[in-house]
Amino acid sequence: MKITGSQVVIECLVEQGVDTIFGYPGGAILNIYDELYKNSDRIRHILTAHEQGAAHAADGYARATGKTGVVFATSGPGATNLVTGIATAYMDSSPMVAITCNVPSSLLGKDSFQEIDITGVTMPITKHNFMVRRVEDLAFTIREAFLIAKSGRPGPVLIDIPKEVTAALVDFEPLAAGDDGMAKAAAGNGNLRRVFSVAEPTDEEIAAAAELINSAERPVIYAGGGVVISGAEKELLEFAEKADIPVSESLMARSAFPSKHPLCTWMVGMHGTKASNMAITESDLVLALGARFSDRVTSDASKFAQNSRVFQIDIDPAEINKNIPTCGSLVGDIGQILKRLIPLVDSKKHGGWVKQVQEWMKEVPSCYAKDPKDSINPKFICEYINKVAGDDAFITTEVGQHQMWTAQFYPFSKPRTFVTSGGLGTMGFGTGAAIGIQCALPKARVVHIAGDGSFRMNCNELATIQHYNLPIVIVVMNNGALGNVRMWQRLFYGKRFSQTTLDFGPDWVKLAEAYGIQGFRARNAKEFASVFDKAFASGKAAVIDARVDIDEMVLPMVPGGKPIYNQIMELSSEMMD
Template sequence: MQKSGAEIVIECLKEQGVDTVFGFPGGAILNVYDELYKHSDEITHVLTSHEQGASHAADGYARATGKVGVCLATSGPGATNLVTGIATAYMDSVPMVAITCNVGVSLLGKDSFQEIDIAGITMPITKHNYIVKDVKDLATAIRKAFIIAKQGRPGPVLVDIPKDVTASKTDFKSGVVKTNKVERVLNEKSIDAALKMIRKSKAPYVFVGGGAIISEADQEIWEFVQKIDAPVCDTLMGKGAYPGNDKRYTGMLGMHGTKTANYGVSECDLLVVIGARFSDRVTGNAKKFARNAKILQIDIDEAEINKNVLVQGIIIGDIKEVLQKLNEKLEPQNHETWVNRILGYKQKYPLSYPTHGLTGPGIVEEIYKETKGEAIIVTEVGQHQMWASQFYAYTKPRTFLSSGGLGTMGYGLGASIGAKIGCPDKVVINVAGDGCFRMNMNEIATAVRYNVPIIQVVVNNHVLGMVRQWQDLFYGKRYSATVLNDQVDFVLLAEAMGAKGIRATTKQEFKKALKEALTFGKPVVIDCQIDSDEKVWPMVAPGAAIDEVFDETDMEKKE
């Protein structure tokens, strides 16, 4: 049957089970949007306020559901506005397909109106991308894009389609595309070598990253931890892969990790790394990282092995499959003395914060209490992000969504809309700083337009908090361009866009506002006023080893 390129785009999306796309139309992509209109009963299009919001919404949808997120944009600035969201997805291994449309084939390379080489621009930040210049290749390109996006280590794929290709017709047949997928067989020698390392260890530690969530290996991790008899820490991206309320859980590792995790990893004799890539925010001084330990790394991506930290044991493969094999062969270990030592650290070095007044950690703890730990928490980037990772116990995968690799301010609001649309029965709360909220706060209008009842909590300290913290500690209190002393009123702003706005200046006011927001059934913005000098503790200074972690008490003692 003959179909136009635009019709093929829609048919391929339906083949892939896509029921929701996020985007913003323009001239070059009009043919696709015309077909979307005809299929609005099958595919819901969410019109965001900005293309970046569309890319973040597709990302949030993907992270919360495990499905491939889809975003659409037109040529030129429409396509370039997706770039930050594509890069965010790439850094955090999020499956996404971005479909852009370009000027006609005959106009390519001529600096035509709203022409941009989006395939060239996104080449370093996609798993793969296509520019489809012949309508006969279109179906195959889209089908392959979805396979590549979710196969192996997931990531974003871009498909760029010139406008005349969306209008051209060709024969179309429903079906699937054949791929040259290589079935990876686990190396039994590497499994046996890992088991030997584990059995020899007297003081093992388990370190869990985002790959564990992507692999949906939380049950296997639980069983492995019980068998190996070890404490557990995680990365920002690994939140929820192991229950944050379990006694073995010691918190996050790294720059703003707990003292327990940082000391424990520095003292262990075996570090089992599951789906983590040794980010500089985790390792601190890489030469001093886990210097007393042998490291066993389990990862699906061979490129991550020995990239940042040299390891002694390697298993390449899907984490779920690897752990099933290890659990099958591993007899229960006993490290009672070691585990009790780490549990002693947990008691000696608990996370704490001032209890007087409204504070960032207090806000997050109140959210945890009111949602009973069952919400999807989304964040922007900065101090509030760290507090959300420290003071909310994540017990399930896909309940903490944050830009970990790229650190994208403005990520959270769009991502929370995508997450809520993907998981309508879950409470979805975006925790933002006032600096981050400004980046894409126009997406409140999107939430209102579609009545997506997200809760936007703005931790408002009237400064760029994390940057100011560094200026305070390392730059002699020279607050260059970090004070937000303007007159923006987020409550009035929310009301202007049709949402409910509430201001909270005390713990009691925030508790009341949150209770109201949880039952309101419409988008709510809560503007929480906190002190400008509140800091994230503990902290590791840049270039220091992670066991040189310090907090406010340590600074006072030093002074």
């Protein structure tokens, strides 16, 4: 059966179970969009306001569902507008396939209109990328791309297709009914160019790890985003409860373990709890599960868990001993490894140790207790959203103080319900991600917590939210500043607030209304409770301008380069004046 390259793209996406594509059309990709029009009953396309929003939406779709997100863009600036979204997915190990089209092959390398070497641009931020020069290679490449994106440690893959390839005819052999497209990625030529197999530790290695765990008197678990990616939340809970081990979490793992569980110490690192940071410091064994020891966690790496043994479990062998030296490791899928470890670990109680960790949990900065009359406490905002939205709601954020407050105060209890940009720290991520989640799970409720600085970067996606009638509630923690940077300027730069005060528009309520979305303003806790109740109950999109004091701080805080036990818990009057 002869079909065009554009038809091959659509047929292969259907094979892979793709039901939604996010994107933005342009000249080079028109053949594919024309074919997409003819197949709108098979694949839904979400037109965003900007390609970056489309990339973040595909990422959010992937993080909420575990499936591979798909994004389309045209050549030149369309493709380069995906770069930040691709890099965000790469840093946080989110599976994504980006399909771009380029100028015809005869025009490549000639500085043609809207030509860009997008495979060269994205080489450092993709698991792999392809330029498909022959239509005969197209089906195989798409199938392989999905295999690469999901296998092992997930991540983004880019496929660039010159325009003439999308129009060329080729004999196409569809996968037989019931065939697994991932398993059949080699269909066509029978040889995978890359094999991404997952290692399986030996029984002896598992037994040795269990013996190490059983011998520890002050163990602590450092859970990373790999626990969520692996879907290993149940195994982590069973493991921690049986061995009676406190669980600290990276930012990416904040939904990996029930926040209200007595063994949960919440976030670790620069803005982590005292319990998490001190548990790591005073432990005799740190079990790192799917965590990469980011500098925001370790700070001064030479003093991180310096009196403890560190044992690392990760699917990516490149992460072992990369940032922190270990006494041992297991390479493989975290969920499968924990299933094998659980029968071998002792059922025991670390009574004194757990009691000490729980005492540390009681030590919180007193500044969060204030109840201002002309602004809203961020802790109240997070806790009230959870009270109304419930544990099933998905929470997205941008990047900044509001992100840290959400991680510090929101009591996540279910996996994948917290979606945020960790490794790259991408301001502008959250609105697109919220769109992706709501499109993937239309019956779910999505609340997007943003900062006024970050929201400026992607508020154009309000058009997408309104057009597709997505009931996303956006809470803008509006402190009139680039709060995180201002906080550093206050503490470490002599209060020289260079270019961080946002004392100019827009009016978020009026902007929302301009897009046909209901807007609310709240200046204190009582007003916030009232307008959030109304917005959430409406079942429609809403923007809430929630006023937060410009000098509200994110505490605890570890100054850059200091050991994680060196936390600022309180601010002196000099710091606040």
